[in-house]
Amino acid sequence: MGENMEREKLRPKTISTDRNSASARSNPEREIKTGHLEPEPNSAPTMAIDLQAVTMIYREKTVVDSLSFGVKAGECFGLLGPNGAGKSTITRMLLGMATPSAGKISVLGLPVPGKARLARAGIGVVSQFDNLDMEFTVRENLLVFGRYFQMSTGAIEELIPSLLEFAQLEAKADVRVSDLSGGMKRRLTLARALVNDPQLLILDEPTTGLDPPARHQIWERLRSLLIRGKTILLTTHMMDEAERMCDRLCVLEGGRMIAEGPPLSLIKDIIGCPVIEVYGGNPDEISLIVRPHVERIEISGETLFCYTVNSDQVRAKLREFPGLRLLERPANLEDVFLRLTGREMEK
Ligand SMILES: Nc1ncnc2c1ncn2[C@@H]1O[C@H](COP(=O)(O)OP(=O)(O)OP(=O)(O)O)[C@@H](O)[C@H]1O
Numbered sequence: 142m143g144e145n146m147e148r149e150k151l152r153p154k155t156i157s158t159d160r161n162s163a164s165a166r167s168n169p170e171r172e173i174k175t176g177h178l179e180p181e182p183n184s185a186p187t188m189a190i191d192l193q194a195v196t197m198i199y200r201e202k203t204v205v206d207s208l209s210f211g212v213k214a215g216e217c218f219g220l221l222g223p224n225g226a227g228k229s230t231i232t233r234m235l236l237g238m239a240t241p242s243a244g245k246i247s248v249l250g251l252p253v254p255g256k257a258r259l260a261r262a263g264i265g266v267v268s269q270f271d272n273l274d275m276e277f278t279v280r281e282n283l284l285v286f287g288r289y290f291q292m293s294t295g296a297i298e299e300l301i302p303s304l305l306e307f308a309q310l311e312a313k314a315d316v317r318v319s320d321l322s323g324g325m326k327r328r329l330t331l332a333r334a335l336v337n338d339p340q341l342l343i344l345d346e347p348t349t350g351l352d353p354p355a356r357h358q359i360w361e362r363l364r365s366l367l368i369r370g371k372t373i374l375l376t377t378h379m380m381d382e383a384e385r386m387c388d389r390l391c392v393l394e395g396g397r398m399i400a401e402g403p404p405l406s407l408i409k410d411i412i413g414c415p416v417i418e419v420y421g422g423n424p425d426e427i428s429l430i431v432r433p434h435v436e437r438i439e440i441s442g443e444t445l446f447c448y449t450v451n452s453d454q455v456r457a458k459l460r461e462f463p464g465l466r467l468l469e470r471p472a473n474l475e476d477v478f479l480r481l482t483g484r485e486m487e488k
């Protein structure tokens with residue numbers, strides 16, 4: 142197949158309607174004027190990403206271990222895992238920057254690494270560490286990046302106002318990147334990733350190191366991209382981010398998948414009841430008293446976690462201990478993650 146025909150396959154496509162929480166997203170956002178390719182319905186690959194039994198071995202160490210998962214077109218899929226779980230290695234393999242030791246990868250319907258260069262024409266990337274050109278201005282960074290995609294200066298310049306608007310950096314267009322805050326740099330990196338109007342965004346920890354308002358700004362921008370039908374692969378070790386953003390996710394540990402599903406299903410299936418966090422006192426002593434009344438107890442440092450549907454009864458028992466502070470809350474993805482990766486010291 143000629144390269145032009147293959148490039149045709151990379152045009153932004155109408156997304157599959159097979160989405161869970163993504164389908165609930167309304168479409169109040171105005172369109173961002175990006176890219177040079179027009180949507181072309183009915184011919185998109187259903188799976189934006191497909192990994193089959195992918196393994197990566199670095200110097201005899203298996204860092205990705207027979208991993209299989211698929212990301213449907215139009216969904217936000219999370220790769221969740223602690224430091225060293227293999228998240229960035231997976232993103233590098235998806236981009237053809239690292240070749241798997243075994244297994245098969247397809248991205249936007251193209252085999253990778255074989256056709257990685259073509260696949261990358263349809264991908265926008267935010268790498269884990271900022272790789273903006275610090276000496277260039279915001280506008281210059283967008284211009285230089287667009288040229289990687291063989292876009293003419295005129296075509297990029299036409300896009301720049303909408304990219305700046307997307308990044309909320311209109312006032313900073315001629316400011317050097319070295320003078321931007323961390324949040325602004327991340328927003329610029331995200332806007333830069335849209336220069337080629339990609340179907341698929343691969344975002345490696347896009348909000349790590351940002352303060353809460355900056356994280357919320359990025360999440361809001363990501364939601365607007367999902368509304369526009371983009372597919373997002375998001376790696377993170379922040380549970381709240383994964384719970385907020387992802388339609389589905391897989392939890393990795395040591396390169397292996399230890400759970401996969403929509404966040405709420407994982408929370409329901411793996412935890413399934415509210416949590417009372419207990420601060421103060423001796424967690425071992427307290428656990429002896431409350432254990433008969435709870436589904437499960439976990440201790441992490443000096444905090445006791447009581448998983449229970451009988452919170453009134455448990456609270457009554459906890460009143461026997463003076464000076465405790467209690468926090469009752471619904472279970473969340475962090476509970477799932479810590480349960481799977483081992484927080485509990487007793488059952
Ligand atoms: N080029 C390389 N050569 C050798 N080992 C590597 C290489 N790249 C990654 N590794 C190892 O692979 C493992 C997974 O690393 P990776 O960067 O993919 O993890 P991660 O989940 O992205 O972690 P983090 O949350 O810290 O970014 C680590 O043990 C790392 O040391």
Ligand SMILES: [Mg+2]
Nearest residue numbers: 228229230269
């Ligand atoms: Mg990483």
